[in-house]
Amino acid sequence: MAAENLKNDRILRAARGEKVDRPPMWVMRQAGRYLPEYNATKGNNDFFAVCRSPELASEITLQPIERYLPHIDAAIIFSDILVVPQAMGMTVEMIEKRGPVFPSPLRQPEEIATKLKEKVDVAGDLKYVFDAIRETKKKLDGRVPLYGFVGAPWTLLSYMVEGGGSKMFCEIKRWVFKHPEESKHVLQRITDVVIEFLARQVEAGANIVQVFDSWAGELSPADFRVFSLPYLRQISARLPQRLAELNVAPVPMTVFAKGAWFALDELCDSGYQVVGLDWTYDPAEAVKVARGRVTLQGNMDPGALYGGKEAITREVEKLVRGFKGAKGRWICNLGHGITPGVNPEDLGHFFKEVERVATEVYKEF
Template structure:
C-alpha cells in the first residue's frame, strides 16, 4: 500500500500531536455539492450510486478535490447496507427517506435473517473501499463506517424512519429477549462488515449510533452500549503496520460519555449539544474527541463560521486529541463556499 502523506487524523485519534487540528465532515460527499448532484442524476437513484463501486469512488473523492484542507475521505455508502443484505428490501421514498419492504415483527423473522457474507452480499462496498484507497494514493486516510446494532434495529423493526420508535420500544419492553436476538445477530454482522472494510483498506472506522439518544439510560446500557463494547472487542485494530482507530458517535449521547469512553473506542463523536471542553474534562485522556459544530452554523456568514470555529477550538483547549467535525451531517442546502470558509478557519486558527 502507498504510504500516507497526511496522517493528521490518525495521529489525533490516537492522541498524538498534530501541526493543525484535522478536519472532516459527516456527509461531506452529499447533496450540497453540485458535482454530487450531477453524479446522482447520472446514477438514477441513491442506492444505484451506493452499489456502483466506480460511482461510489467518484463521489467519495469529490469533496477532497474541491477542498484541499480535508484531512480524510469517508466511504460513500449508507448505514442500511447490512439490513438490505439481510433481504429486507431497502428502498428510498421521495421526501420520506429509507423504507423496508419486509420489516421485522417477530422472533421467527429474526431467526430467518442471515449474517451477510461481506465479500458476497456486500462485495460492492469492499470493492469501493479498494478503489478509493487506490485513487487516494496516500493523500489522506479513508474512513469506513457502519450503523450501530440498535440504530439498524430501529429501522428494521419500524420499517423506516420513526419519530416515536413505538414498534421497537414495544418490543424492547414487552419482548426484550426478542430484541436481544436481533441485536446479537446485528452485532456479529457489524463486526464482520467493519473488519471487511478494514481488510479492504479502511484506515479508520466509525459506528453511527444515530438513535442511541432515544433510549433511557438503563435501556441505552442494555440495548446499545453492551453491543458497542462487543463490536469494539471484535474489530481488527491494526493493519498495514498502523493502528486502526475506532470512533463511536452516539447522537444525543452526551449523558453517557464516561460509559462510552470505557467501550474500547479510540474517539467519541460529540453532537452540538455538548460543550467540548466539559466533555474533555469528563473523559480525560481516555479517548480523543471529534466534533462538534452545529451544522446550522454553516448557513451563517463566513465571519460567523470563523468565530464559532474559534470558540470550539478554545473550548477544547491546548493539546492533542481533537478532530474537528460537525455535530451531525451537513444539510443539503448549504453554500459550498461556506464549507470552504469552515475548513480554512479550522486549519488557520488551530495552527496558532
C-alpha cells in the same frame, strides 16, 4: 497501514493521541447532496444503485477531497448504514424527499426466521462496498486516509423495526419493552454482521472506522446500557481480534452515539480510540469528562453553516478554544452530518477558519 506511505496521516496520529500541527478535519456526510458535483454524478440513478457501483461510489467519495484539499484530512467511503439490513435479507428503498423505507419491516419476533437470513455472506453480499474502497484507495493515492463505517446495532434494529426514520419510535420501543430477550437476540445477530463488515472494510483498505449510533439518544441511560452499549463494546473488542485472524493490522476506531450525552464517561471507556460528540455537548465540559482517555471528535452545530461567514467564524472561535484543553486530542468535525442546503463555499470557510484559529491555539502545546 504504515507501508501505505500516506502523504497526510494527521487524522490517524490525532486518533492515536500523537502530536499534530493542527486539528485534523473532516465532516460527516461530506460526500453528498450539498455538493453540485454529487447531484450531477448521481443524476436520476437510484441511491442504492449508486452505492452498489464501485466506480460511482469512489467518484463521489473523492468529490469533497478534490474540492477542499489541503484543508480536509480524510475521505469517507460513499455508502449507507442500511446496506447491512439489506445483506441480512431485508428490502430497503430510498424514496425521494422521504428517505429510507423498509416495505416489510420486522414487527413480530416470529418474523425473524422468515425475514432475516440464517447466515449472511458478508464478503459476498457486500463485496461492492469493498470494491469501492479498493477503487477509492487507488484514486486517493495516499493523499488522505479513508474512513470505513457502519451503523450501530441499536440504530440498525430501530430502522428494521420502525420501517424507516421515526419521530416517536413507537414500534422499536414496543419491541424492546415487550420482547427484551428477542431484541437482544437480533442485536447480537446484527453485531456479528457489523464486526465482519468492518473487518472486511479494513482488509480492503480503510485506515480508520466509525460506528454510527444515530438513535442512541432515544434510549434512557438504563436502556442504553442494555440495548446499545454492550454491543458497541463487543465491536471494539472483537474487531481487532477478527483483523488479526485476517492478518490485517488494527486501525483506530471511532464511536458516535448521537444524543447519548449521559454516557460520555462510559463511551470513553468502551474500547474506542475516538469518541464523537454531537452539537449538544459543551466542548470544554466534554474534555473534562474525557480526561485524556480518548481523542474527541466534533462538534459544531451543522445549522451554523446556514448563518453565513460571520456566524461560522464566531462559532469556530468558540469551537477551537473549547477543545483547547484536549491538547491536540481532537478531530474537528460537525456535531452531525452536513445538510443538503449548505453552500459548499461556507463549508470551505469553516475549514479555513479552523486552521486560522488553531494556528494560534496550537502554538501553546
